[in-house]
Amino acid sequence: MRAMVYRGPYRVRVEEKDRPRIEHPNDAIVRVTRAAICGSDLHLYHGMMPDTRVGMTFGHEFVGVVDEVGSSVQRLKAGDRVMVPFNIFCGTCFFCARGLYSNCHNVNPNATAVGGIYGYSHTSGGYDGGQSEYVRVPFADVGPSLIPEWMEDDDAVLLTDALATGYFGAQLGGIVEGDVVVVFGAGPVGLYAAKSAWLMGAGRVIVIDHLDYRLEKARTFAHAETYNFTRYDDIVVHMKKITDHLGADVAIDAVGAEADGNLIQHVTGAKLKLQGGSPVALNWAIDAVRKGGTVSVMGAYGPMFSAVKFGDAVNKGLTLRMNQCPVKRQWPRLFEHVRNGYLKPSDIVTHRIPLEHIAEGYHMFSAKLDGCIKPIIVPNAA
Incomplete structure (x- = not known):
């Protein structure tokens, strides 16, 4: 074959x-x-x-x-x-x-x-x-x-x-009626997660990405509010500004190990086989969600030795839910x-x-x- x-x-x-x-x-x-x-x-x-x-x-x-x-x-x-x-x-x-x-x-x-x-x-x-x-x-x-x-x-x-995983990501968020949901990543899984958030009662859905054509798809397919993080000094600060300085109720990490990769990832991942991801999007999710909020993670991660802001998650009283779908x-x-x-x-x-x-x-x-x-x-x- x-x-x-x-x-x-x-x-x-x-x-x-x-x-x-x-x-x-x-x-x-x-x-x-x-x-x-x-x-x-x-x-x-x-x-x-x-x-x-x-x-x-x-x-x-x-x-x-x-x-x-x-x-x-x-x-x-x-x-x-x-x-x-x-x-x-x-x-x-x-x-x-x-x-x-x-x-x-x-x-x-x-x-x-x-x-x-x-x-x-x-x-x-x-x-x-x-x-x-x-x-x-x-x-x-x-x-x-x-x-x-x-x-x-x-x-x-x-x-x-893709659809099952995006739906699962919204499901892990425990979305209740009227919640503000932010989705990091406007790839297929992120698009489906954003669309699914509405089905679960979200009152506002925000999608963050760096590619304008994917953000356009998030607007037309998922009817989401969109922001290109490259146009802001700090996307987390902007997220706080647009959510009454509280943060979102639910943050969904639909990025996982960033598919583009960076130099350190390529050296430690491709050469040394040490690393399966960078936690940038995950840390943004932890920072952008309100105290007592929920972070949902269903992106693909391998072994990861970069720092995740776990202390911040503890101090904010966050619920972290994650798995492969x-x-x-x-x-x-x-x-x-x-x-x-x-x-x-x-x-x-x-x-x-x-x-x-x-x-x-x-x-x-x-x-x-x-x-x-x-x-x-x-x-x-x-």
């Missing part, structure tokens, strides 16, 4: 790889019809996540058609159209039983925190991802769901991570929002890229060219 293959920082290409095979009776093989490049894929692309190995295929957002199932699979059959959450989980361990699918205890031998993730370095289990023609899906009776007949692939693929737990409510027209996930898609051109897609997304907000990858005809 043809698949995207990592060859080192800033070097990806499409190569022939062995088609995945059934390795366990609970496996399925899925023919991918849509995949996506996620902002967190850029951390891998830039060489900033530890143990990202040459030869790996990225891609944790994908949907497709079941091509083959293992002998124990009961809920899927060949020909089924499925969406696959980015979490790989067993469904039966202590954490899965509590809906913490992103913290599954049985799918990742390399970490004690995060569970398994498709296409996201060996710190997340070393599973190949869906930026390819076919992908192996473990625990096929547990993770994948049938795509509703009324849902398009371009919408379904965005529920496998347990995607499948969000689907029932999101299906209703999409079906009822409150959310149209594909409205943020700006580019549809053939798999053969994925190297150009990564460059465009990384360099923020051509107004790129969310690129969809098309490995096969639907």
